Amino acid sequence: MQLPIHLEANGYPAASLLKKLRCRDTISVDEERIVEAMLEGQSVIDVRVDFIREGDRPVASTLLVEGYAARYRMVESGARQITAIHVPGDFVDFHSFLMKEMDHGVATLTPCRVARVPHATLKSISETQSHLMRMFNLMALIDGAIHREWLVCMGRLPAPAHAAHLFCEIYMLLQAVGLARDFAFSFPVTQDNLADMLGLSPVHVNRTLQELRRKDLIEWQGEVLRFPDWDRIAQFAEFDDTYLHLRNEPR
Amino acid sequence: MQLPIHLEANGYPAASLLKKLRCRDTISVDEERIVEAMLEGQSVIDVRVDFIREGDRPVASTLLVEGYAARYRMVESGARQITAIHVPGDFVDFHSFLMKEMDHGVATLTPCRVARVPHATLKSISETQSHLMRMFNLMALIDGAIHREWLVCMGRLPAPAHAAHLFCEIYMLLQAVGLARDFAFSFPVTQDNLADMLGLSPVHVNRTLQELRRKDLIEWQGEVLRFPDWDRIAQFAEFDDTYLHLRNEPR
DNA sequence: CGAACTGTTGATGATCGTCAACTGTAGTGG
DNA sequence: CCACTACAGTTGACGATCATCAACAGTTCG
DSSP: OOOSSOOSSTTOTHHHHHHHHHHHSOOOHHHHHHHHHHHTTOOEEEEOSSBSOOSSSOSEEEEEEESOEEEEEEOTTSOEEEEEEEOTTOBSOTHHHHOSSOOSEEEESSOEEEEEEEHHHHHHHHHHOHHHHHHHHHHHHHHHHHHHHHHHHHHHSOHHHHHHHHHHHHHHHHHHTTSOBTTEEEOOOOHHHHHHHHTSOHHHHHHHHHHHHHTTSOEEETTEEEOSOHHHHHHHTTOOGGGGOOSOOOO | OOOSSOOSSTTOTHHHHHHHHHHHSOOOHHHHHHHHHHHTTOOEEEEOSSBSOOSSSOSEEEEEEESOEEEEEEOTTSOEEEEEEEOTTOBSOTHHHHOSSOOSEEEESSOEEEEEEEHHHHHHHHHHOHHHHHHHHHHHHHHHHHHHHHHHHHHHSOHHHHHHHHHHHHHHHHHHTTSOBTTEEEOOOOHHHHHHHHTSOHHHHHHHHHHHHHTTSOEEETTEEEOSOHHHHHHHTTOOGGGGOOSOOOO
16 A cells, blocks of 8 residues: 655655755755755665564664654553654654653554664764754754644543544645645544544544534545635634744744 | 742752753763853742743743743633643743744743743854753653653543652652652642643542542642652552653663 | 632533444455 | 455444532631
8 A cells, every 4th residue: 555645756755854844944055955965865665564663772763754654652451542643754753863762652554665864964963053953953842842732632622623633733744745735635544543643442533533524524535534624624623733833934 | 838848059040950951861060061151140030920921032941940830722612731840940931942933821830930041042052062952952852752641641541540640750850850759749739730731620630639549649738749659659650750761871 | 707719529411432243345265 | 256354434332431510618818
């Protein structure tokens, strides 16, 4: 199974990351070259197993090029909670550059392609390119902002609004790297995985989706998820994309 | 109302931050001096109003010196979700250095004292002290790890375990800066605020606390929260402090 | 003394989880 | 071609967890 929408610049893993950086801040032509050099020549590999990360002392960070991945943790009852979903252009474990002990797992939700960036490269950038390093720092802060938004949704929104909010967020993230437009995107993820993202049971997710379909807030047959009316679902989900910081902001 | 436990080095805001940095990584004597210089001469102010942060374009970040503060967001129903709790030694809005638009509020949960660190100082450090900057970066990543842990608790733990987990986490954070020992700490926070942290109703928090007391997992009369048996509550809450990264780790 | 705040209790209902059965579809091997 | 299997999705029945509303108790403070 392959995702029906492919990266525009296939075989060129820097493209989506650069797009995100451009969305989020201004970067100079020189800095673009450094990011490209960081990724150029890195092998892009297909990942078919469930676990992207293995071993205790990683020497490289993983950039997602294609597919959906997720960070998760298990609890003793056997339940799984997904704490973040990754789309192309995301570092799935930038953490491992600074935090030596991993406290969670990373799994693919669909078949994925990834590129590996050696920690030595990141260290070199952090020492010579303070502006770029601040931008990586910014990406970590945005990760935190997304986590906070998930906490708000999980704690204070009913299940249908929570699910709708997640769909809106994923759409905006994909749009930023050119993988979604016209309020539709490929989302070949099972309801079981969705349940692990929302902190619900699979059965309740099913009924929640039925409610969203009944209210004409989503269409989701096959792999493509579509919003018939963006404004309506955004209001229903109380979705405000400020927290994603996808627009250029004045310094 | 003042917290019964005071900072050991009162009037010296760098102390608790330095302790945390020492817990999390090795810093040289030179770097210690830089952190001290960063905070030295900054006015330490009492905050009695509810809102620490105001205005859209902050020019300084706020370091919490004494008291409890929290980041939160409101939803349309009027409910509030607290997404992070801050203890002395935390930057409550390090974000504002890199993210110009704030997407959440910061409020005090008890009377607080804070120190303001100008963004110009942080920028200078980021350009000249790459190792220190990586450490601030690391603190942002740990913030993210704590958020992920909250998501797991919120999504997959029942209310009593969730509350117990939160108490364990706060105890470890306070212990790292010398504000807790012997499995007890000052926690003068209302059940209403606790409900906003756990994503529950105040009534249900009350009953949850009664259950924890009935099982002898906590004692909480007045301001002091005490654990009669650390191992038991840690197991009950499935608490593992790895995600806090409070120990020095081999590079 | 009364007002405001926090904590507590009871009654009731909504949301969500669990268990089990069933459907449709896509493979897989005889 | 047809069982057979595996898997995702769906439905119904039932129970557990949690929210809501209302009332009341204890404390602090003016």
